[in-house]
Amino acid sequence: MQKPEYDAELVHALGGAGLLTDQKNNPDIERLKDHYRQMLRIRAFESEAVRAIADALVPGFIHPSIGQEAVPVGVCAHLGRDDLLLSTHRGHGHTLAKGADAEAMMRELFGREGGTCRGKGGSMHIADFSIGMLGANGVVAANITIAAGAAHALKLRGKNNVVACFFGDGATNRGPFLEGLNWAKTFDLPVLFVCEDNQWSATTKTSAMLAGPGPLARAQSFGLAGTSINGNDILAVDEAAKNAVASIKNGGGPHFLHCRTYRHGGHTGTDPAAYRDAAEAETAMRDDPVATCAQLLRKADISESSIRAIEEEATAEMRRIKDNASHAPWPDKRIVYEDVQDLGAVEAGR
Amino acid sequence: MQKPEYDAELVHALGGAGLLTDQKNNPDIERLKDHYRQMLRIRAFESEAVRAIADALVPGFIHPSIGQEAVPVGVCAHLGRDDLLLSTHRGHGHTLAKGADAEAMMRELFGREGGTCRGKGGSMHIADFSIGMLGANGVVAANITIAAGAAHALKLRGKNNVVACFFGDGATNRGPFLEGLNWAKTFDLPVLFVCEDNQWSATTKTSAMLAGPGPLARAQSFGLAGTSINGNDILAVDEAAKNAVASIKNGGGPHFLHCRTYRHGGHTGTDPAAYRDAAEAETAMRDDPVATCAQLLRKADISESSIRAIEEEATAEMRRIKDNASHAPWPDKRIVYEDVQDLGAVEAGR
Amino acid sequence: MNSTCTMTYVEAAIAALREEMQRDASVWALGEDLGRGGVFGQYKGLQNEFGPARIADTPISEAAIMGAALGAAMTGTRPVVEMRFSDFALCAVDELVNQAAKARYMFGGQARAPLVVREPVGMWGYLAAQHSQSLESWYTHIPGLVVLAPATARDAKGLLKAAIRCDDPVVLLEHKNLWPMRGEVANGMDALTPIGKADVARSGKDITLVSWSAMVHECLAAADILASEGIEAEVIDLRSLWPWDEEAVFASLRKTGRLVIVQEAVTTSGFGAEIAARVAETCHSDLKSPIQRLGSPRVPIPYAPLLENELKVSPQMITAAVKLSVRS
Amino acid sequence: MNSTCTMTYVEAAIAALREEMQRDASVWALGEDLGRGGVFGQYKGLQNEFGPARIADTPISEAAIMGAALGAAMTGTRPVVEMRFSDFALCAVDELVNQAAKARYMFGGQARAPLVVREPVGMWGYLAAQHSQSLESWYTHIPGLVVLAPATARDAKGLLKAAIRCDDPVVLLEHKNLWPMRGEVANGMDALTPIGKADVARSGKDITLVSWSAMVHECLAAADILASEGIEAEVIDLRSLWPWDEEAVFASLRKTGRLVIVQEAVTTSGFGAEIAARVAETCHSDLKSPIQRLGSPRVPIPYAPLLENELKVSPQMITAAVKLSVRS
Numbered sequence A, B: 001m002q003k004p005e006y007d008a009e010l011v012h013a014l015g016g017a018g019l020l021t022d023q024k025n026n027p028d029i030e031r032l033k034d035h036y037r038q039m040l041r042i043r044a045f046e047s048e049a050v051r052a053i054a055d056a057l058v059p060g061f062i063h064p065s066i067g068q069e070a071v072p073v074g075v076c077a078h079l080g081r082d083d084l085l086l087s088t089h090r091g092h093g094h095t096l097a098k099g100a101d102a103e104a105m106m107r108e109l110f111g112r113e114g115g116t117c118r119g120k121g122g123s124m125h126i127a128d129f130s131i132g133m134l135g136a137n138g139v140v141a142a143n144i145t146i147a148a149g150a151a152h153a154l155k156l157r158g159k160n161n162v163v164a165c166f167f168g169d170g171a172t173n174r175g176p177f178l179e180g181l182n183w184a185k186t187f188d189l190p191v192l193f194v195c196e197d198n199q200w201s202a203t204t205k206t207s208a209m210l211a212g213p214g215p216l217a218r219a220q221s222f223g224l225a226g227t228s229i230n231g232n233d234i235l236a237v238d239e240a241a242k243n244a245v246a247s248i249k250n251g252g253g254p255h256f257l258h259c260r261t262y263r264h265g266g267h268t269g270t271d272p273a274a275y276r277d278a279a280e281a282e283t284a285m286r287d288d289p290v291a292t293c294a295q296l297l298r299k300a301d302i303s304e305s306s307i308r309a310i311e312e313e314a315t316a317e318m319r320r321i322k323d324n325a326s327h328a329p330w331p332d333k334r335i336v337y338e339d340v341q342d343l344g345a346v347e348a349g350r
Numbered sequence C, D: 001m002n003s004t005c006t007m008t009y010v011e012a013a014i015a016a017l018r019e020e021m022q023r024d025a026s027v028w029a030l031g032e033d034l035g036r037g038g039v040f041g042q043y044k045g046l047q048n049e050f051g052p053a054r055i056a057d058t059p060i061s062e063a064a065i066m067g068a069a070l071g072a073a074m075t076g077t078r079p080v081v082e083m084r085f086s087d088f089a090l091c092a093v094d095e096l097v098n099q100a101a102k103a104r105y106m107f108g109g110q111a112r113a114p115l116v117v118r119e120p121v122g123m124w125g126y127l128a129a130q131h132s133q134s135l136e137s138w139y140t141h142i143p144g145l146v147v148l149a150p151a152t153a154r155d156a157k158g159l160l161k162a163a164i165r166c167d168d169p170v171v172l173l174e175h176k177n178l179w180p181m182r183g184e185v186a187n188g189m190d191a192l193t194p195i196g197k198a199d200v201a202r203s204g205k206d207i208t209l210v211s212w213s214a215m216v217h218e219c220l221a222a223a224d225i226l227a228s229e230g231i232e233a234e235v236i237d238l239r240s241l242w243p244w245d246e247e248a249v250f251a252s253l254r255k256t257g258r259l260v261i262v263q264e265a266v267t268t269s270g271f272g273a274e275i276a277a278r279v280a281e282t283c284h285s286d287l288k289s290p291i292q293r294l295g296s297p298r299v300p301i302p303y304a305p306l307l308e309n310e311l312k313v314s315p316q317m318i319t320a321a322v323k324l325s326v327r328s
Ligand SMILES: Cc1ncc(C[n+]2csc(CCOP(=O)(O)OP(=O)(O)O)c2C)c(N)n1
Pocket: A088, A089, A090, A138, A139, A140, A167, A168, A169, A170, A171, A172, A198, A200, A201, A202, A206, A263, D032, D060, D062, D084, D088, D091
């Protein structure tokens, strides 16, 4: 089972009026700089988090998304505060791109007071409901039906918002993928399904376990419109997400974006990915979304120093945040009994 | 969402060398008579079972397959005793066509001694392992992954048999449908998936709940080869099953048959199906597999009396069986504690 | 507002959903075939009244039904999930147990999941092993879930209403044998049955029978027989299994000193075990004789009536257990 | 054949599977990432040795993993199913509980489902609510399932071997904290741990501590402390939860008259409740003081170490419970 090669025409399949090409030739510089900044913030956040593992600051697992930053940044550029987002175990990028407070996130990873989830969730359950980020998820594909339901509620409540639901290529082998997509289409719900295809399912190559032409074909067989794009090309993602969100908001029903990308590191922050073919990794990492974006900035005549400034700012921000978070107090242990349920919760104590 | 109309060409898509047309013009009479006999046996069995409800002989639910008989008969004509079969709640037809003892089945429906499952299963769990019929199932779509596993074992054990797995159109909305088909294709297993599309999911029209082009497109998106046929045409089923089983046995991997048919009665034996559009039902029932087969026999110059003789024989057989079963003894109630498990079973008594 | 009327358990359930849907536009129901009234008629007429968006037919997709309900519950609606048979809820356990039950906690209190999962439970109609189970003890074991099991028409209404208004996920177990049972039901929009409070269905001084759901009626039948023999059994209908009314049980035991727990579910690791354990821990010195539990043996549910019957607790088994207790 | 050697729990588990696969060609294992050795290294080297058909990597399809295992078990093979984390088994409950557990019974004895479901359980590595659960009591409630929970390297090997040879579906709970623990392990192809037999991990006359899985070691630690204070605790490692060795517990109780049950799982409706209930029913007059259960409060498992720690039973909590019992 081979993945189909990237078909540039698909990028335009959604009826985008040549905007991508326009952007490539004549990009909106401020927008591009912003994308670059957001991607670097994600990369810097995760780089600090990975370093923090060695400092024994991260009690649990983290799943870095380094190499995949263009997808959340390009998609979230089209989401407003009242649009919703559901994520996976690999969720820092989505959470940051949706606008969450990075220090609260780092505190959550460190299990400290002031974490987004009071230290109860950690990386795999990071969430910020105040900005519509309804949670990472420790169970592969479980967020898909939940996202459909969130969109169901939006429709029932007469809202004109969308729900973005991110998941991996491996997730398309789980039943809830079928059930959630069929649900969204049957009830004509405003969901943007974003498959981040990084070619890997933990330590197994997804192509060895996924039969048929791939995630997009599956989505299409459930009646969803969709596109397959180079997920490492921030302009391609920006463009495709723009069209998809517009289509959804115009009542076009759920939409599917298949974003081809690559996970630069291992499955978790401590996995050296030694099982991976070195040549595969090397080739794939040449198409780095951050480097590609920097190239676009250069092409648009942005100076090396301006580009470096953006990088340095992101790095400094996240270094400061890591430092702050590492000095944050531990949560009061009595909160362990809070947030269980209203009824029968107190009695649960011992 | 409309169902695509019947595309006669699809019947040949599997590469059958015009056999169907051959059969239509010049059918193997004995084979056709046999099909007719088997279809009528199923219809007579279920008609007696439905009548037995009124006689208070059937304690639980039965789900008749009247109107759908051509599918099991046409498929099972290509299965040997060592080929396996997994069925659904609507499983009498499959069980009879695979060769089970009709009286043991009726006894099972009546909860009597000598039932296929000792009276412990009833209609929804009817099974006869001695002929490779590995069970009906009370949970929609649950048999799909089990069938994939049975085929997995065949492959591991180096057998050249196939597993036939029957399920309804509604079942294609459940996650195990995706997981089971992807599994079968990924591991290249000998499974013939047969979707009996009777247009209904219990009392809901499936088309209202199933997004996209339909079951076959879904199967194809998981990489399976497949065909959509008129499931009320015994020759079409016979032909398609023949080709499918041959392809599987030649190492072609799992195959999908989408059989368009119609459930003549209600969802259960006591459901009058009053919710159904009368015109829809009338039109659909005009394409009755039994009547169509009788027409073919007539065309082949079989006499009315010969045709009637087959009917009468089937009816008489099942009447006798119902009568026998209704006089069969009840099971010894002590068997309730048997067949639980080897360890810890005795202790379960009270 | 203290008026009552007589209706069946199923009518009471319909009335409860209707009233809550009238009262709160964010309440809606979803499940297979609801437009036809549901398998047991427990949604009869409601789709006509509220339309197909609020009484929503769904695909045969239990995982999506439960997952979508959670998503919709976290974002401003109050879904009532119909599982058709409690057994099919086993197709959606990740969604209920890993997701809905834990959402509020995992996200540090940011989420609320006010959904109700309706599960018709129990042996009924001879439907065998996959259509007859009672798995309430599972849900009581899961932090974050509220678990309710009405035994009467009054509580079918009062607990469904309370469940819908609850801000946390509730599993509501409705016994299939009870749908046609009539009873007095309180009128009034706010006639809720309080969650966590047991009902003393019959008072007595000699022994305490603790039960819930359909088995309450077997206990009452047994109590009638026992009364004719001079033994006054107190019958406690727990109604809520989580939170459950320990105090009501303990108080009764202080009076009677004897306890028989009666459930339809498999005895081993059933909820009766939790009750027995709490009583053993807490009321050891009040006990005049050993606690007894009655329930199903650890056997899947067979089809044939006479086999299924073997698994059921009968009033005779209850009276026998009571006499054993009273005599020892 | 009575020789032993020292190895870790994970090495013992690998050895067990290797031996059974050598012995019986119908044994195979399936699960995600097994070719890399499994999340905890419990399949290390086996794919090289037996090939990818018998140590099979699978799609992320828990329902299919379990369902396929059942199909393959009913047709002449003995699958060993890896669930990665016990929590993910909740994606395959229909397949295990409605299908595998009931197949033999529903089909009137025609089917056998000799499969082993391996579920790494418990709090480990601070993985929060969806990667840390212990749901053994659920499985003990389901007719047709055998439930095992080895606490030592010896039983990690002996019970996995016994599970593979068992003709019925077995849920084998391996505690993540135990993988590196060393112990004496019996050599020999047929050195099985008998299913249904408890182990007296330490004998004592003053009180009985009943436990299983990782908590056995907390009980042993508590017993050490207690011994230094003159209290001799008997520690019973159940090993099998279904069938479980009632006789071993009852016999100990007849000697000590006092019982503390220790589990990692949520106390409410945990398996400890079943033990407590059976003891209360059967050994009422042997009890010199009330039974006590120690376990997790009914709270989802939080991420931060200091919060997670709040849920865990410590040797100090055990000694406190013992002293309360001995003094009353
Ligand atoms: C239901 C379930 N099965 C298995 C796992 C273990 N697991 C965590 S991430 C992962 C790989 C997921 O692959 P993919 O969906 O492609 O996402 P990616 O990690 O590549 O972002 C697996 C198998 C899980 N969390 N949930």
